[in-house]
Amino acid sequence: MSKPFTKADCLIPDWPAPANVHALVTTRLGGVSQPPFNSLNLGTHVGDSPADVTENRRRLRSLLPAEPCWLNQVHGTDVVCADNRVETPQDADASFARQPGAVCVVMTADCLPVLLCDQAGTVVAAAHAGWRGLLNGVIESTVKSMGVPPSQLMAWLGPAIGPDAFEVGPEVYAAFVEQNFAADTAFEEIPDNKYLADIYKLARQRLAKLGVQQVYGGDFCTVVERERFFSYRRNGRTGRMASVVWIS
Template identity: 60%
Template sequence: MPEPIPELLIPVWPAPAAVHAVISTRVGGVSLPPFDSLNLADHVGDDPAAVAENRKRLEVVARLPATPIWLNQVHGTRVLDCAGSVTSREADASVTSQPGQVCVVMTADCLPVLFCNRAGSRVAAVHAGWRGLADGVIEAALAGFEGPADQLLAWLGPAIGPDAFEVGPEVRERFLQDDPQAASAFHPGRPGHWLADIYRLARLRLERAGVGFIGGGDYCTVTDIKRFFSYRRDGVTGRMASLIWIE
């Protein structure tokens, strides 16, 4: 029986030819339930040997030029410049202008956002849960690019969908404090709760910053059980990876 091959998503966006990006699914690895099967996280309780094998398979199938610079994500706003001196990997975004360096974030409901400039000389990967999004992780990543924002491209990867992301009123109020237009991303759910559209919340911030192209945002990690891990759905589960690099 042939070994499973990782199934990858490729962003559909007008990125320069030198920029490459892929997003893993849960399909094509060796991890056993509840991490089945392409879990790429080493902090969720999975067998370390299985995680190592999954990462190895991802590198081969995605034709990565180097081992990704894996982060210790903490739902914050720190952006790691991979081309500099890496003293700590505690960050929720990474950016580089160095060809061959692979920026990566892991998610299982939170929103991954990939960035590049039209010149193809700088890329970034961002982990945007609702806390990081509200605190400005997208804006922090954008600050790592030079030049006008209309020369930047953003792609929104697989995240919890607008019909599955139930939050309390405090989450809605947190976003409305920064931008009254954020009200359009919330709809009433069960009593005392709201359904939040994290894609809409991210787009509002990207549009306000003047980002020239915004794509993606067509997935739901909770309802697409076969393709995606979901912490909200399963609790104990694996993580997907969103990766970007310059050739």
């Protein structure tokens, strides 16, 4: 019999959020899925055993006040309200909540999870920010949906592909720099007309431009930390982690 799943199997954000704001990120530890999804895969769309995913989600649910507002993530910018959770996941890449007990969640395996809350502990949000969503404004859409001045928000950047591993083509570099020339500093040119991209820096730039001054996290690499995190870039066929946030 496997050991009980606890918060010790998760990553707890290190940020000065109000006492009534709670957040965690699952790792690949503490579940029942078999390789290559070992062990706490929470994604239903990656080819894992449905029964195993159901059990893994049950384990996560045991740490939460309610079933999370699962999304059908499409690398877009739509944001839904987790206060009105529905059984069928909606096509969206972020959610926000103002009601105590409503749980926002995004799943990742290299893309950047961004958790947000206000200093008063009245609203929280979670955004799935791969480079496409980041470029197209998923952070901006999420902050707008929260309905409070950005200066009153704080953000935590969860585990994503690190700046030494995120190789992109010149079209990605050009798209970001065309929007904001300062994005040039988040890219390092390497041989074969490629670039290394710092998705954490790109997100920080976007948050700063909005007026979000308190930004934490951003010191992980899902590709390198193979025992702790799933990575699509590293493995291709792999599981998904969940980043969740809620108000009590």
